[in-house]
Amino acid sequence: MKSLTTNALPPVFSGPPRTGLEARLAARPDGLPTADHIQVVTTTVPDPAPGQVLVRNLFMSLDPGMLLLMSGGPRLPMPRYEVGQVLYGDAVGEVVASADPSLAEGDLVVHRLGWREYATAGAEAFRRVDADAHPSPSMHLGFGLVAYVGLVEVARLRPGDTVFVSSAAGATGGLAGQIARLMGAARVIGSAGSPEKVAHLTGTLGFDAAFDYHDGPVLDRLRAAAPDGVDVYFDNVGGEQLRAAIEVMNIHGRIAVCGALNRQRAGRPDEGPGDLLAVAAKRLTLRGFTLFDHLDRAPEFGERFRGWLREGSIVYDETVVEGLASAPQALLDLVGGRYTGKTVVRLTPAPAGTSVA
Ligand SMILES: NC(=O)c1ccc[n+]([C@@H]2O[C@H](COP(=O)([O-])OP(=O)(O)OC[C@H]3O[C@@H](n4cnc5c(N)ncnc54)[C@H](OP(=O)(O)O)[C@@H]3O)[C@@H](O)[C@H]2O)c1
Structure with a gap:
């Protein structure tokens, strides 16, 4: 990675106009979108004005939450997508031209301007990351921090706990189960499709x-897998699995509500947790959370995570989908259960011989 240069701004951005693909919301879906609700178009990429940088995106994240941002549905702690506008989402890319002293050509950056091959924006939109931190830049898009704060801060995981994780083969669930074990859980149970x-x-x-x-x-199935009950439930789905977990939780059990895949897959509201008598009788805690409230935990988690990777005690699972044009259908396939681990879209051509999801 190139070092920070403060003394010289790259002066000239010449040559033919650069073009790249970007994806826009074509229409607001009523319920679950189809791939046709997203339109992938070729656009001219502006060169950076003073204070801006131009980034070539390498990978972008696909998140089930993006389906909710397309619909006019429930309020989320982030802006919904607007018809005719480019979608957004987490991405990692390489600075190819900079007109701001804080970032230099060659820097690896993470940012929220996914769903496009090139992103031009003010330098403050990008955060430089260590290019040597992980074997692939795509790992900067992982959901390990979500899993970590859900277990440690929200569910108050204790050594000896029995932990149940739903959507356990997914991006968040796969890491939540492994992190629970690494942090002292006595028994870890997962469900998948x-x-x-x-x-x-x-x-x-x-x-x-x-x-x-x-x-x-x-x-x-949960009673059979957890004969001594569940102390922590990491809930990615809601619905029947949440209702079952409430029944099987031990006294003073803690439920961290991370996601609502049941609802996200159906495109309509979930039936919810059902009868809450068991919640009162067993003094359960059921607490929703969003990562944005816990970003201060990132450095602590990053250090631990890299240590686990180094010593080989955690498996990082990833599915790579090739090309922005494949992304609309892949987003639906993600929630349909096609992939395992963290699903990312490669926005640059795959090296020869690489397998395609
Ligand atoms: N709170 C936060 O800050 C935060 C941050 C990131 C993500 N999230 C949320 O956390 C959840 C998990 O996200 P993720 O990116 O890790 O997704 P993921 O688990 O990788 O999502 C895809 C999986 O969802 C499963 N799924 C779909 N519908 C289901 C259902 N009704 N019941 C059980 N599983 C179902 C599918 O697997 P099967 O084959 O197993 O069905 C699919 O493989 C999502 O709701 C997401 O929006 C929250």
Whole structure:
């Protein structure tokens, strides 16, 4: 990575106009979007004006939450997508031209201007990251911090706890289960949507038990997997799995509500947690959270995470989808259960011989 230069601004941006793909919201969906609600177009990329930088995006994140940003539905702690406007989302890219002294050509940066191959914006929109921190720049888009704060700060994980994680083969759930184990959980249980994912949980990610939530009533499967009850539930889905967890939780159990995939997949509101008598009787805590309230934990988590990776005690799972044109359908496929681990879109051509999701 090039070092910070403060003494010289790159003066000339010449040559033919640069073009790149970007994705816009074509129409606001009523319920679940289709791929046609997103339009991928070629656009001219502006050169950076003073104070701006031009970034070539390498990877962008696909998040189930993006479906909610397209709809006019519930209020989220971030702006919804607007019809005719470029979508946004987490991305990692390389500075290719800078007209601001704080960033230099070659710097690796993370930012929120995904869904486009090139991003030109004020330098403050970009945060430089260590290019040597991870084997692939795409790992800067991982959801490990979400898993970590959900367990440590929201659910107050304690050594010896039994932990249940839903959507456990996904970006957040796969790391939540592994981090729970690394932080002293006695038993870690995961649910996922296929026999292959269940085998992956116990065979590769080290879960003690796992089940397919399609296999009969979740309550029965969870009771069988957690005969001594559950102390912490890391909830990515809501719906039947949340209701089952409430039944199986131990006294003073803690539920960290991270996501609502049941609702995100259906495109309509969930039935919710049901009868709350058990919540009162067992003095349960059910607490929603969003990562944005816990960003101060990033340095602490980053250090721990890199240590776990170095010593080989955590598996980082990732699915790479090739090209922005594939992203609209891939977003639907993500929530449909096609992928495992963190799903990212490569926005630069794949090296020869690389497999495509
Ligand atoms: N609170 C925060 O700050 C925060 C931050 C990031 C993400 N989130 C939320 O956390 C949740 C997980 O995000 P992620 O990126 O890690 O997603 P993910 O788990 O990688 O999401 C995709 C998976 O969702 C599962 N799924 C879809 N519908 C389901 C359902 N009804 N029941 C169970 N599983 C279902 C599918 O797997 P199966 O094959 O297993 O069905 C699919 O593989 C999402 O709701 C997301 O919006 C919250």
